[in-house]
Amino acid sequence: MIDLCSLENEPMLSVEAARERIAAALEPVIGVEKTALKYALGRVLAEPVCSPLDIPHDRNAAVDGYAFSSRDIDTAQAFRLHLAGASWAGKPFQGQLNAGECIRIFTGAVLPREADSVVMQEFVTVDGDYTVFPAAVPARRFVRETGEDVKSGGILCGAGKKLTAIELGLFASAGIYDVVVKRPVNIAFFSTGDELTGIGKPLAPGKIHDSNRYILGGLLTDPCYCAADLGVIGDDMRQLEDALSQAALNHDVIITTGGASVGEADFITRILERLGEVHLWKIAMKPGKPFAFGKIGKAFFFGLPGNPVAVAVTFQQIVKPGLGRLTGLMPASPLRIKAMLTAPLKKEPGRLEFQRGILTQNADGEFFVASAGGQGSHMLGSMSASNCYIILPADCCGVQANEPVWVEPFQTSL
Ligand code: AMP
Numbered sequence: 001m002i003d004l005c006s007l008e009n010e011p012m013l014s015v016e017a018a019r020e021r022i023a024a025a026l027e028p029v030i031g032v033e034k035t036a037l038k039y040a041l042g043r044v045l046a047e048p049v050c051s052p053l054d055i056p057h058d059r060n061a062a063v064d065g066y067a068f069s070s071r072d073i074d075t076a077q078a079f080r081l082h083l084a085g086a087s088w089a090g091k092p093f094q095g096q097l098n099a100g101e102c103i104r105i106f107t108g109a110v111l112p113r114e115a116d117s118v119v120m121q122e123f124v125t126v127d128g129d130y131t132v133f134p135a136a137v138p139a140r141r142f143v144r145e146t147g148e149d150v151k152s153g154g155i156l157c158g159a160g161k162k163l164t165a166i167e168l169g170l171f172a173s174a175g176i177y178d179v180v181v182k183r184p185v186n187i188a189f190f191s192t193g194d195e196l197t198g199i200g201k202p203l204a205p206g207k208i209h210d211s212n213r214y215i216l217g218g219l220l221t222d223p224c225y226c227a228a229d230l231g232v233i234g235d236d237m238r239q240l241e242d243a244l245s246q247a248a249l250n251h252d253v254i255i256t257t258g259g260a261s262v263g264e265a266d267f268i269t270r271i272l273e274r275l276g277e278v279h280l281w282k283i284a285m286k287p288g289k290p291f292a293f294g295k296i297g298k299a300f301f302f303g304l305p306g307n308p309v310a311v312a313v314t315f316q317q318i319v320k321p322g323l324g325r326l327t328g329l330m331p332a333s334p335l336r337i338k339a340m341l342t343a344p345l346k347k348e349p350g351r352l353e354f355q356r357g358i359l360t361q362n363a364d365g366e367f368f369v370a371s372a373g374g375q376g377s378h379m380l381g382s383m384s385a386s387n388c389y390i391i392l393p394a395d396c397c398g399v400q401a402n403e404p405v406w407v408e409p410f411q412t413s414l
């Protein structure tokens with residue numbers, strides 16, 4: 001266990017340093033399970049998977065056309081070959097291809113051993129039992145070689161990969177029907193705060209609806225996690241202590257929101273001092289400065305700020321890479337691109353900012369970005385309108401229009 005030293009008298013912790021401390025403290029969960037391929041989407045592969053077959057399994061045609069051997073033919077000139085039969089996908093040509101012969105062939109159909117070329121059907125003419133090929137047809141083309149994608153015994157996918165639809169298809173093409181994946185990480189989460197009211201109930205004066213549990217519930221909807229929503233706990237020492245110590249008994253991770261600063265009603269940090277080895281960090285990021293991390297019993301604890309935008313940002317930037325390490329995921333940096341700012345952005349120096357932006361692309365493929373609106377850490381409306389973070393370094397004092405900025409898009413396609 002690393003030294004989770006408290007930072008009360010220290011300068012703020014950089015986002016990078018916070019990620020590193022968390023990564024150093026977390027060990028991937030040990031358990032693995034065998035899962036049928038069709039249930040493996042989104043799970044983390046626990047061991048490398050090798051192909052028991054060559055892929056493609058047979059030499060086959062890449063197009064519909066006519067297959068022949070170019071060995072004894074001068075393809076610079078037009079030529080005629082006798083049509084000896086056909087090879088269909090799933091129904092190979094049974095005979096032997098002799099000199100002077102060709103066969104009709106369809107995409108994916110096995111090539112006769114003697115054939116080395118396929119010519120697209122559009123280029124030939126049929127003359128009775130003969131096929132007429134024009135001059136200068138390309139030879140040795142449109143043949144998919146055995147094992148050209150993956151050789152038998154070769155690695156299809158390494159451990160630590162989060163399986164996408166593509167890996168499911170790849171494994172299926174090798175005839176693999178089950179895979180060994182990491183067990184899901186068990187995560188408990190709850191919101192804290194006396195002001196919180198469940199949705200569907202009218203708001204009494206001074207109360208607000210609890211949005212954080214819906215954000216976290218959404219962010220934790222992932223086949224790698226088994227997430228339990230423990231509801232809302234008021235600002236009450238006993239209740240919070242009970243909830244945390246109970247949750248620590250049967251979860252790998254506990255995530256809470258609110259109560260992580262040093263205000264009067266912020267019990268979490270005081271309780272944590274008693275229950276485990278947890279410390280409050282001031283992370284040099286905006287939104288998201290107050291952040292607690294550590295251990296309660298065997299469970300890792302992440303105490304997020306109360307404001308909803310800060311919950312989303314700290315989860316994505318700090319918690320998610322940590323959970324990735326627990327689930328055994330290979331570390332990967334999020335895609336970041338440079339985009340031209342279309343209007344100036346204000347910023348105080350001191351903290352790395354994740355401003356919410358709207359990223360667009362013109363017909364030439366150039367990226368442009370503008371603020372999505374209000375940048376308050378309570379403003380989910382403007383976050384909903386955004387499609388990226390605009391990342392402004394800690395020492396930045398604002399950016400002028402027509403200057404490039406780093407942008408992290410929210411969505412990737414697979
Ligand atoms: P705290 O960190 O508990 O001081 O909360 C900071 C701000 O976030 C306050 O304005 C809280 O009312 C708000 N907040 C805390 N928890 C939630 C929640 N679950 N949903 C929406 N807002 C919240």
Ligand code: MG
Pocket residue numbers: 192193194258259265306
């Ligand atoms: Mg609170």
